[in-house]
Amino acid sequence: AQSVAQPEDQVNVAEGNPLTVKCTYSVSGNPYLFWYVQYPNRGLQFLLKYITGDNLVKGSYGFEAEFNKSQTSFHLKKPSALVSDSALYFCAVRGSVRDDKIIFGKGTRLHILP
């Protein structure tokens, strides 16, 4: 069965510091991995995805994520955090079987402290 875990409910980072939001997954076969961001009172917005190829994926707003197959992880990173990055972040995974559906993690709330 597919599963995705975001081990931290909340992450606090000082503005200007690097940030990491963790995600681990479990799927059969090759994973398709996604990160979404949700701002208050809004729907989720797509940030980036990993399909195949380069393990480092670059996305919107300066975010990037690193796919690590041996550790089954897909951590979201940004070199220098902005206060405006404060939001709720969701990791999602889908397996490569046709009937697989996207499974979302429970979300990690990111607070960037000025």
Place this chain on the structure above:
Amino acid sequence: DAEITQSPRHKITETGRQVTLACHQTWNHNNMFWYRQDLGHGLRLIHYSYGVQDTNKGEVSDGYSVSRSNTEDLPLTLESAASSQTSVYFCASSRLTGDPYNEQFFGPGTRLTVL
């Protein structure tokens, strides 16, 4: 610009009433999804559709139904609303059926309160 809209944005209803939440997308996407978002649970899939006349149950489908009579719309109906269905509901769409790596586009959400 293409978009996905939900209505109403806020709804208060009473236990036992039938409620329908609307979702409309103008991207001509084949796939449409309904999720509910609850604290501590993240997003959970209620129903989904891969095209007109196609509907499928998701993880938490009990008490909900959908119908897909055209490409643009996937209304979600709560047959007899219960307090446990108080939640924020999100509609989403994605491009191609059988294409596993297409991202989903989300609507703004409907906050439903069942008293």
